[in-house]
Amino acid sequence: MSQAIALYPTIDEQLTTKLGFEPGPFKFSYTTDVVQDMETQYLDVNSSVSLIKFEDPGYQWDPDNKNLIVRRTSYISNPAFLFGQYGVVPKDAELAVGVLWSSKSVNMRGAQKLTTFNAASASPVQIDLDLDFSPGNLKHELYLEMIVYISKPGNAGDNETHLGNQPGLILGTIDTTRIVLEGNGSVFPIVEVAEETMPLWWVVCAWTDILEDGFDEENVKICINTAHKNFDQVYSGKKIQDSPLFLEIMASSLQTIIHKAQESGSWQNVKSGDDLVPGSIGAAIHYFITTFGWDVSSPESLSFSIRQYLEDHM
Amino acid sequence: MKWEELSKQKAEFIMSGWNGFPKVNEKSNDLNLRSELMAAFEDTLSFLEINKEDLIKGNYRFDMEYGLKVYQIFNQYPSFNVRTASNNNVWRYLSLEVIPDIVYYRWGMREGRFWKDPRRIWLKAIWWYIHLSWQGSEEATREVLKSNTTDDIVQLVERAGSLGYRVTLTREIIRHYGSLTKEQKGRNNQIFRKVMKLNTARAKTVEPDLHPGGQQSYVKELFDYFENAREEVKSS
Structure with missing residues (x-):
């Protein structure tokens, strides 16, 4: 959901804590003659957006030919906090929990209502997520956002006139999950090429619109040349992280990409984070700057901060 | 293949x-x-x-x-x-x-x-x-699209939104738009473009696919918004 400035109280972090939202484990499966269960892997559950993936023990699942069933049961322990003067809706309104799903790489999104409840409902409120995507409809990632919205407006009392009360009005997001379907979830586009007359590595910046084009191979990539005489030294037989040369390639590439971005007319948006499509090159660079603390104020400080970060974190 | x-x-x-x-x-x-x-x-x-x-x-x-x-x-x-x-x-x-x-x-x-x-x-x-x-x-689709313009293609296809298309919603918007008479479209210049823009703005606070009245009434509200605005101008 985009961050529109709301003129009514919404479910903020504090209220989410008070509600006692208890997310359940995700269960992934697909159907052949029978339902095949897969294993959920939690990659990162400490960020505001949890990152998870799944693995098929039978190695049969693929997004083109198999469906994907996503199930999860969660609870809201103290729904009463949402109602009345200090909540987000009048006390006799009815709320619903819904899920917004999207898969940006196929430009597809949808929504499903999961449950409704009111101030008199028994606690906890149980929320059953049950999505079934037919084959060929998802790519790279599936993004799930659980929202609370008004399913039936109430009669606002004198002390409730400041509250939202329109049918359908979204009051907040209580949980967000990014599910990796293909690839390793680390989106860095590195490809190996074999070109005898070319250098050991180079960067291709082929984007048209930095705010919109995806941070993926089509628009930006680091090419590492397997046909080069020094290729063996790139990985030096050990883990990537242990190779100073690889680290140096990464650092120089990222610096080049950021320089190129700075030359585009949209650099101010990249810095401020305005109008960035999730997953775009602009969004990725914005993330590097704000989350990794890369210093873009001068070429030398950028060069320094990228290397310092990579050496500490890879 | x-x-x-x-x-x-x-x-x-x-x-x-x-x-x-x-x-x-x-x-x-x-x-x-x-x-x-x-x-x-x-x-x-x-x-x-x-x-x-x-x-x-x-x-x-x-x-x-x-x-x-x-x-x-x-x-x-x-x-x-x-x-x-x-x-x-x-x-x-x-x-x-x-x-x-x-x-x-x-x-x-x-x-x-x-x-x-x-x-x-x-x-x-x-x-x-x-x-x-x-x-x-094919016939039903041709019927709703036949009096559109190349600008309508742009308005529909290029407004994917940051997370993608809501396919059942766009189909309903197109159905509604296609059901307007030539006179209704003529009275309200560029209504399709306006409706698509309003949808983008409204979808930030209301999820169209979860609208309690259903998607049809969500879409009708989008079109009515401009029809009513026009009538208010006329009567004032």
Whole structure:
């Protein structure tokens, strides 16, 4: 959901804590003659957006030919906090929990209502997520956002006139999950090429619109040349992280990409984070700057901060 | 069938090698597809009673009619799904190697329409235009689209939104728009563009797919908003 400035109280972090939202484990499966269960892997559950993936023990699942069933049961322990003067809706309104799903790489999104409840409902409120995507409809990632919205407006009392009360009005997001379907979830586009007359590595910046084009191979990539005489030294037989040369390639590439971005007319948006499509090159660079603390104020400080970060974190 | 791909760099290279007119890559495994797409092209021209030389001037009815054909030709391949249809490199291959002559008749040497601008690759745009408008059959879809314009294609296809299209919603908006009389559309200049913009704004606070009154009433409210605004102006 985009961050529109709301003129009514919404479910903020504090209220989410008070509600006692208890997310359940995700269960992934697909159907052949029978339902095949897969294993959920939690990659990162400490960020505001949890990152998870799944693995098929039978190695049969693929997004083109198999469906994907996503199930999860969660609870809201103290729904009463949402109602009345200090909540987000009048006390006799009815709320619903819904899920917004999207898969940006196929430009597809949808929504499903999961449950409704009111101030008199028994606690906890149980929320059953049950999505079934037919084959060929998802790519790279599936993004799930659980929202609370008004399913039936109430009669606002004198002390409730400041509250939202329109049918359908979204009051907040209580949980967000990014599910990796293909690839390793680390989106860095590195490809190996074999070109005898070319250098050991180079960067291709082929984007048209930095705010919109995806941070993926089509628009930006680091090419590492397997046909080069020094290729063996790139990985030096050990883990990537242990190779100073690889680290140096990464650092120089990222610096080049950021320089190129700075030359585009949209650099101010990249810095401020305005109008960035999730997953775009602009969004990725914005993330590097704000989350990794890369210093873009001068070429030398950028060069320094990228290397310092990579050496500490890879 | 495996859908061949062409990267941006290769697309640029191929197009730069054309000398004023595109060259078809006559690889055997694409020839069936090419002949289907060519036959549909000829059918569309004769159905509309136009010459291919006239297409460059812009022709909504051609885009729509050819789009209807192209949509069904691709969809008869089980391996063609939205994953394929979202892969720009597949559209680049189709545009530059399979039917470059058709793209040329419609757009000349505009690289944006062949490969450069992902949202404007023409073949991709008309496929998505039909997909986002599909009413269950060719006839029903033609019926709701027949009095639209090329600007409506842009308004529908290029407003994907940051997370993607809500397909059932766009189909309902198109259905509603198609049901307006010519007079209703004429009274409210560019109502489609306005409705699409209003939808983007409204979807930030209300999820259209979860509207308690259902999607139909959500869409009706979008259109009524402008109809009512117009009447208020008239009565004041």
